[in-house]
Amino acid sequence: MLRYMQERFPLPLVTLMSLSFAVLSLGLFAARPIASPSWWLQLVLLTLAYLAVLLRYRVTDEWKDFDHDRVVYPERPLHRGAVTVRALVLLGVVALAVELASVAVLGGLPGLAAYLPVLALSALTAVEFFATSLLERHFTLSFVLHQMIYLPLFGWAAFVLEAPLSGATAAGIVGAALLFTAVEVVRKFEPRHDPRGAVVADTYSTVWGRTRAIVVLVLSLLASAALAVLAGVSVLVLAVAVLIAAAILVLRRRDRAVVLLGGAGLPVLAAAMLS
Numbered sequence: 001m002l003r004y005m006q007e008r009f010p011l012p013l014v015t016l017m018s019l020s021f022a023v024l025s026l027g028l029f030a031a032r033p034i035a036s037p038s039w040w041l042q043l044v045l046l047t048l049a050y051l052a053v054l055l056r057y058r059v060t061d062e063w064k065d066f067d068h069d070r071v072v073y074p075e076r077p078l079h080r081g082a083v084t085v086r087a088l089v090l091l092g093v094v095a096l097a098v099e100l101a102s103v104a105v106l107g108g109l110p111g112l113a114a115y116l117p118v119l120a121l122s123a124l125t126a127v128e129f130f131a132t133s134l135l136e137r138h139f140t141l142s143f144v145l146h147q148m149i150y151l152p153l154f155g156w157a158a159f160v161l162e163a164p165l166s167g168a169t170a171a172g173i174v175g176a177a178l179l180f181t182a183v184e185v186v187r188k189f190e191p192r193h194d195p196r197g198a199v200v201a202d203t204y205s206t207v208w209g210r211t212r213a214i215v216v217l218v219l220s221l222l223a224s225a226a227l228a229v230l231a232g233v234s235v236l237v238l239a240v241a242v243l244i245a246a247a248i249l250v251l252r253r254r255d256r257a258v259v260l261l262g263g264a265g266l267p268v269l270a271a272a273m274l275s
Contacts, residue, residue: 001087001091003077004083004087004088008058009054009055014051014055017054017183017266018048018050018051018054019047019267020270021046021270022042022043022046023043023271023273024179024269024270024273025046025154025157026042026043026161026274027228027233027270027274028158028175028228029157029158029169029172030161030163031161045105045106046102046106048098048099048102049099049106053095055091055092056095056099056122057125059088059091059092059095060126062078063088063126064126064128068202071194072202073194103160106160107159107160111159111160114156117156118149118152118153118156121149121152125145125146125149128142129145139201140207140208143184147177147180150176150177151173151174154172155173157176168231169231171228172227172228172232175225175227175230176228178220178223178224179220179221179266182220182221182224182262182265183262183266185213185262186217186258186259188202189203189204189255189259190203190205190259191205191206192206205255214248214252214258217248217258217262218245221248221262221269222242222245224269225241225269226238226241228269228273233272233275234272234275236272237269237272240269240272241269244262244265248261248262
């Protein structure tokens with residue numbers, strides 16, 4: 001299990017990502033004063049909820065992508081026998097328990113009710129919206145449908161953080177979801193290879209081409225920041241996003257630079273949203 005976590009769910013990195021989205025959510029939606037005792041409690045619970053969601057998705061994807069990975073990534077832990085299916089199921093159950101416990105403590109029964117659309121959409125992604133063959137043929141459609149889950153996720157966050165029902169809150173929800181989209185493009189930006197050395201058509205730079213993938217990444221970052229400003233955060237967020245986007249465009253020919261800049265942009269933008 002430790003080997004699996006190291007290879008497929010590096011806890012320090014994913015925890016930083018979860019913490020960043022918790023900070024971002026508080027910056028966009030929180031009604032409580034920053035750094036008050038209740039604010040810190042919300043920060044911890046949101047981080048746990050987001051971390052558990054990501055772990056549950058990771059486990060679900062192992063099952064959903066099993067046949068594909070068996071052919072092109074046979075070195076992964078599940079396929080080479082480093083982790084068992086039973087262990088992964090247990091891990092997924094624990095992740096779901098932590099997720100629901102965090103949701104319940106944050107919002108009580110109303111919060112749990114507001115979370116139902118997240119669970120429903122995530123269940124649909126697990127079965128590829130009952131359209132596996134269609135989505136296998138249409139990569140971009142699959143991408144869009146899988147990103148949709150982040151709208152109800154951040155809608156739930158806005159609800160439990162007592163954000164007002166307003167256009168500004170709606171802008172914040174869409175902005176947060178777009179930033180998650182940018183992170184997703186970064187996560188699967190670099191080309192991957194099968195055992196024969198052939199490029200696998202399952203990353204954004206490979207399927208869309210580098211230029212289109214970078215355009216999606218940069219536009220997602222900029223649109224996210226602009227919507228965050230409309231939601232009420234400091235214009236500093238937009239300035240930071242412009243700098244990150246400019247650096248990505250300058251270094252666009254270097255895969256590692258694009259990934260590092262895009263990844264580092266998340267905690268930086270999240271911190272800026274508290275200003």
